[in-house]
Amino acid sequence: MELDRWPNLVAMFFEQADTKGDSAFLWKKRDGEWQSVSWKEAAQQAQLLAVALKEYGLRPGDRVVLVGDNSPEWAIADFAIMTAGGITVPTYTTNTSSDHRHILSDSGATMAIVSNKKLAEPLFKAATDLPDLLRIITIEKINIAGQSAPAISTWQDALQQGERAKEKHVLDINQIGQDDLACIIYTSGTGGTPKGVMLSHRSILCNCVGAWHILLDLGLDDNEVFLSFLPL
Numbered sequence: 001m002e003l004d005r006w007p008n009l010v011a012m013f014f015e016q017a018d019t020k021g022d023s024a025f026l027w028k029k030r031d032g033e034w035q036s037v038s039w040k041e042a043a044q045q046a047q048l049l050a051v052a053l054k055e056y057g058l059r060p061g062d063r064v065v066l067v068g069d070n071s072p073e074w075a076i077a078d079f080a081i082m083t084a085g086g087i088t089v090p091t092y093t094t095n096t097s098s099d100h101r102h103i104l105s106d107s108g109a110t111m112a113i114v115s116n117k118k119l120a121e122p123l124f125k126a127a128t129d130l131p132d133l134l135r136i137i138t139i140e141k142i143n144i145a146g147q148s149a150p151a152i153s154t155w156q157d158a159l160q161q162g163e164r165a166k167e168k169h170v171l172d173i174n175q176i177g178q179d180d181l182a183c184i185i186y187t188s189g190t191g192g193t194p195k196g197v198m199l200s201h202r203s204i205l206c207n208c209v210g211a212w213h214i215l216l217d218l219g220l221d222d223n224e225v226f227l228s229f230l231p232l
Helices: 009-020 039-055 072-083 097-107 117-127 155-165 201-218
Strands: 024-030 033-038 063-067 087-090 111-114 135-138 151-154 181-186 196-200
Touching: 009 039, 009 072, 009 201, 024 039, 024 072, 033 039, 039 072, 039 155, 063 072, 063 097, 063 117, 072 087, 097 117, 097 196, 111 117, 117 135, 135 155, 151 155, 181 201, 196 201
Parallel strands: 063 087, 063 111, 087 181, 111 135, 135 151
Antiparallel strands: 024 033, 181 196
């Protein structure tokens, strides 16, 4: 595995999805039972969500704030944002509305994706009167009384929108280069106002390739299952 094999992170993801197909990619416990999402399913959802983001007005280089607990949807949303040409701005689940407002304003985010009502409440409060923020997508169906922030769609709404509009929008991931921005990760703010750290596709690809070589040295193979507890 060499760094120059892929032009960007999403090219690596979709190549793996084509290769692994129906094999389990991500797992989540629902109603006490572990359920898997295959590589194929994750890739399909990422593509549909990417189309929906473009349909909602996302342009190349736009920032999308991502607020969520660890879940398959978090990873799928991250790939979808990049597939649409956007830049992911992941945030801490412990952020206050003040933290969110600073990050939304500082990054110039035009959209946000949030997982549940608990995390949505401070985000929605922060989103009031931010003219650049066009839409918030909620992974769970939620209802927050008195919300007057931008347009709101659920995850399922967005996937259905992507299905309807998939012939309208071309997803040309080959236009994304290794030196293009992949994400902006904000510091915790313990030493002052949170500051955005800008990471390119190349930076994260280097980590992926390095991790792959370490796994080889350890003698691990495709049958290993990894536990992830931090979405950042």
